[in-house]
Amino acid sequence: MSVASLPSREIHAQLEAVTRVFPAAPGAGAQPPVHALGPVDLDLRKGEFFAVVGPSGCGKSTFLEVLAGLQKPTAGTVTFEGKVVNGEVADGIGVVFQEDASFPWLTVWDNAAFGLRRNGVAAAEIRRRVDDTLAFMGLKDFARAYPSQLSGGMRQRVCIARTLVLQPRLILLDEPFGALDAQTRLLMGDEVLRLWRRTGASVLLITHALDEAAMLADRVGAMSARPGRFIEVIDTGWPRERDSTIVGEAAFGEITARLWERLRGESLKALGHAGADSMAAE
Numbered sequence: 610m611s612v613a614s615l616p617s618r619e620i621h622a623q624l625e626a627v628t629r630v631f632p633a634a635p636g637a638g639a640q641p642p643v644h645a646l647g648p649v650d651l652d653l654r655k656g657e658f659f660a661v662v663g664p665s666g667c668g669k670s671t672f673l674e675v676l677a678g679l680q681k682p683t684a685g686t687v688t689f690e691g692k693v694v695n696g697e698v699a700d701g702i703g704v705v706f707q708e709d710a711s712f713p714w715l716t717v718w719d720n721a722a723f724g725l726r727r728n729g730v731a732a733a734e735i736r737r738r739v740d741d742t743l744a745f746m747g748l749k750d751f752a753r754a755y756p757s758q759l760s761g762g763m764r765q766r767v768c769i770a771r772t773l774v775l776q777p778r779l780i781l782l783d784e785p786f787g788a789l790d791a792q793t794r795l796l797m798g799d800e801v802l803r804l805w806r807r808t809g810a811s812v813l814l815i816t817h818a819l820d821e822a823a824m825l826a827d828r829v830g831a832m833s834a835r836p837g838r839f840i841e842v843i844d845t846g847w848p849r850e851r852d853s854t855i856v857g858e859a860a861f862g863e864i865t866a867r868l869w870e871r872l873r874g875e876s877l878k879a880l881g882h883a884g885a886d887s888m889a890a891e
């Protein structure tokens with residue numbers, strides 16, 4: 610079943626019947642295998658902003674890591690720009706992780722330069738790209754600061770900058786604003802829209818916040834409880850020039866309500882599992 614294929618638009622990345630099962634841990638009485646994901650089919654279009662929502666533990670991070678090439682699918686095929694992705698991060702894909710992954714021992718500037726130095730990019734080019742990206746992310750005045758001297762939102766911007774300097778054509782963001790307060794999240798959403806427009810990259814954002822997905826994305830994929838599968842993909846129809854002020858529009862409320870209608874039962878299922886697990890542990 611191809612849930613979200615629109616053959617009229619160029620496909621940037623594709624998942625075909627992708628599943629991920631974590632094998633049983635060795636040893637008696639250990640954890641049985643966990644079927645975390647799929648089967649999932651998805652066509653990501655070039656230049657689109659796609660958001661994924663779903664209950665906690667449904668397999669969203671697993672989905673992102675399989676798409677990025679950080680994990681091998683157990684079955685099925687992932688392709689990026691026509692080439693198979695299989696357990697190695699493809700050139701052109703940038704990832705921003707769920708947790709703050711800034712390096713505390715490096716300044717903001719050196720955090721941003723890290724990947725370019727590792728790739729052996731010439732010093733002048735590193736300087737140009739890092740200065741430009743830090744200015745774009747509003748971090749210019751903090752270039753010499755260390756992550757511990759920044760707010761949580763600023764640290765996440767450092768992580769985004771570190772990925773952006775590598776000029777990825779597909780940017781994967783795993784709940785990058787999870788730990789931030791609601792207002793900061795709205796503003797960070799605007800930042801991501803801005804970078805999406807400026808870079809022309811395709812963006813895939815994982816979030817548990819339905820309003821965030823409804824506000825930011827061209828399409829929102831709603832995932833079932835584990836094993837995560839797409840139960841619906843909603844076209845938001847937003848214009849490319851948009852920002853967080855669309856939260857005042859009627860269509861925003863309708864999209865958010867529709868997502869909740871689809872996810873309410875799945876979230877209860879996910880909670881039920883968690884409850885059963887914790888009761889069993891008592």
Ligand SMILES: Nc1ncnc2c1ncn2[C@@H]1O[C@H](COP(=O)(O)OP(=O)(O)OP(=O)(O)O)[C@@H](O)[C@H]1O
Pocket residue numbers: 631643644645663664665666667668669670671672707817835
């Ligand atoms: N390395 C691993 N080994 C074994 N099981 C794993 C591993 N990583 C994830 N899982 C399991 O796979 C399932 C999906 O996890 P995943 O982290 O993808 O969920 P998620 O949707 O990102 O959750 P959250 O919203 O809480 O971030 C969970 O049941 C988890 O326990």
Ligand SMILES: [Mg+2]
Pocket residue numbers: 669670671707783
């Ligand atoms: Mg996750």
